[in-house]
Amino acid sequence: MLELSIDGQPLRVAPGTTVAAALMASGDHCSRTSISGQRRAPLCGMGICQECRVTIDGLRRLSCQTLCRDGMHVETQP
Amino acid sequence: MNRPVDLLIIGAGPAGMAAALAAAPSGISIVLLDDNPLPGGQIWRDGPNAQLPTLATDVRAQLQHYSNIHLHSGTKVVALAGPKRLLLEDAERGWVLAYDKLILCTGARELLLPFPGWTLPGVTGAGGLQALIKGGLPVSGERIVIAGSGPLLLASAATAKKNGAEVVRIAEQAGRRAVSGFAMGLWRWPNKALQALTLASGAYRLSAHVIEAFGSDRLEAVRVQKGSRVEDIACDRLACGFSLVPNTEMGSALGCEVRNRAIVVDEWQATGLTDHYAAGECTGFGGSELAQVEGRIAGLVVVGKQDEARALWPERQRWQRFADRLNNAFALDPALKTLSKADTLVCRCEDVPYAELADHSGWNTAKLNTRCGMGACQGRICATAAQTLFGWEPPHLRPPFSPARIATLACLDDAGTAI
Numbered sequence: 001m002l003e004l005s006i007d008g009q010p011l012r013v014a015p016g017t018t019v020a021a022a023l024m025a026s027g028d029h030c031s032r033t034s035i036s037g038q039r040r041a042p043l044c045g046m047g048i049c050q051e052c053r054v055t056i057d058g059l060r061r062l063s064c065q066t067l068c069r070d071g072m073h074v075e076t077q078p
Numbered sequence: 079m080n081r082p083v084d085l086l087i088i089g090a091g092p093a094g095m096a097a098a099l100a101a102a103p104s105g106i107s108i109v110l111l112d113d114n115p116l117p118g119g120q121i122w123r124d125g126p127n128a129q130l131p132t133l134a135t136d137v138r139a140q141l142q143h144y145s146n147i148h149l150h151s152g153t154k155v156v157a158l159a160g161p162k163r164l165l166l167e168d169a170e171r172g173w174v175l176a177y178d179k180l181i182l183c184t185g186a187r188e189l190l191l192p193f194p195g196w197t198l199p200g201v202t203g204a205g206g207l208q209a210l211i212k213g214g215l216p217v218s219g220e221r222i223v224i225a226g227s228g229p230l231l232l233a234s235a236a237t238a239k240k241n242g243a244e245v246v247r248i249a250e251q252a253g254r255r256a257v258s259g260f261a262m263g264l265w266r267w268p269n270k271a272l273q274a275l276t277l278a279s280g281a282y283r284l285s286a287h288v289i290e291a292f293g294s295d296r297l298e299a300v301r302v303q304k305g306s307r308v309e310d311i312a313c314d315r316l317a318c319g320f321s322l323v324p325n326t327e328m329g330s331a332l333g334c335e336v337r338n339r340a341i342v343v344d345e346w347q348a349t350g351l352t353d354h355y356a357a358g359e360c361t362g363f364g365g366s367e368l369a370q371v372e373g374r375i376a377g378l379v380v381v382g383k384q385d386e387a388r389a390l391w392p393e394r395q396r397w398q399r400f401a402d403r404l405n406n407a408f409a410l411d412p413a414l415k416t417l418s419k420a421d422t423l424v425c426r427c428e429d430v431p432y433a434e435l436a437d438h439s440g441w442n443t444a445k446l447n448t449r450c451g452m453g454a455c456q457g458r459i460c461a462t463a464a465q466t467l468f469g470w471e472p473p474h475l476r477p478p479f480s481p482a483r484i485a486t487l488a489c490l491d492d493a494g495t496a497i
């Protein structure tokens with residue numbers, strides 16, 4: 001198992017899990033806050049819609065196209 | 079700058095992998111790009127909850143066998159960087175890659191149409207949910223409604239069930255006549271008939287579609303219309319997708335002709351642009367069997383094996399007939415164009431509601447006045463939906479084709495190119 005943190009909360013997942021799958025199973029299940037303040041979660045699951053974008057170790061990434069790594073810090077809040 | 083690679087293939091799904099394997103024995107240098115972390119495309123997506131068919135694992139093993147195939151996973155195309163040159167980016171770096179020949183295997187995405195509540199967490203695409211489950215999303219014990227159109231609904235339901243979810247409803251918008259006509263014709267493609275039987279479900283309803291999703295912070299229930307009846311269903315997730323639309327943006331940015339939402343190719347899988355080919359779903363939705371044979375043809379043509387490529391035409395024609403039947407059977411009900419309410423967001427990046435768009439005469443004026451399509455997805459979701467809802471011709475993609483780092487864009491300076 002790998003351990004990463006999502007908005008400061010630790011989470012353990014199986015190797016090969018995408019960050020999108022991990023965050024949909026933790027916290028408020030969301031990835032970002034829209035420009036009008038709505039919380040949003042991954043939608044297309046395949047790198048098209050950009051709803052799943054998060055900050056991973058300081059860089060903006062698409063969570064559905066990123067695999068979880070041990071020690072990764074994921075942030076979903078603006 | 080480095081010497082151009084002989085063949086660049088964009089997209090490592092069934093078409094792209096087949097193209098690479100068909101061209102590889104000639105010994106030419108091949109770069110196979112994909113923006114996902116692993117090859118396989120959507121249908122052969124790997125992950126903790128994925129069960130790959132033997133064919134998929136075989137193909138992946140064969141790719142590794144060829145030292146002249148260089149696979150770049152997690153890599154996207156950011157911009158054109160001059161003739162036969164593309165600006166690429168992965169998690170760590172940006173660079174310009176020059177190529178001699180190109181095969182576009184950019185696949186397809188789901189058609190996602192707006193309806194009240196579709197922005198609630200808990201609502202995903204139908205194939206989207208399947209991809210997320212394969213990627214490790216736990217759904218055990220969840221109540222799931224699957225809706226939209228096409229065989230993907232059944233495939234998504236099967237994946238959800240296999241992973242312990244209760245699929246409480248599958249709402250297929252197409253009617254009995256169309257779908258049973260399609261199913262009756264499946265004897266011509268025995269493996270497809272078998273798949274259909276495996277995927278059959280008691281929760282399946284025809285002529286049914288979602289009209290609204292409810293919930294405060296996340297999805298709690300959906301309202302489904304079947305004929306004149308309306309049914310409210312409590313659920314944890316709604317997976318809704320209205321079949322697939324080809325990803326043609328890259329082809330159109332390169333200057334390839336796009337007609338009826340598909341990149342136009344001839345019998346050799348060649349586009350109108352010299353040395354540029356396309357194969358698989360980006361040339362029209364047709365399933366993985368068609369994608370593979372198209373990929374093989376393109377790969378063979380690139381290395382001058384026209385005779386071997388021609389021998390595959392009958393197989394391509396057979397799967398093309400299957401694709402044609404599929405697309406006719408699942409044609410969209412016009413009622414789906416009127417699901418949005420005035421305040422339903424159509425553009426999810428810029429949060430533009432339906433009412434602000436509906437009075438415009440076309441995409442450009444709507445975009446200039448409302449900012450729809452100007453967010454991170456560049457209209458891939460809302461412009462595609464607007465084409466269905468309003469008949470607006472979607473825009474040409476502008477570089478950068480997806481959000482990119484400044485350091486990546488700076489590579490264009492090094493390459494002496496203006497974006």
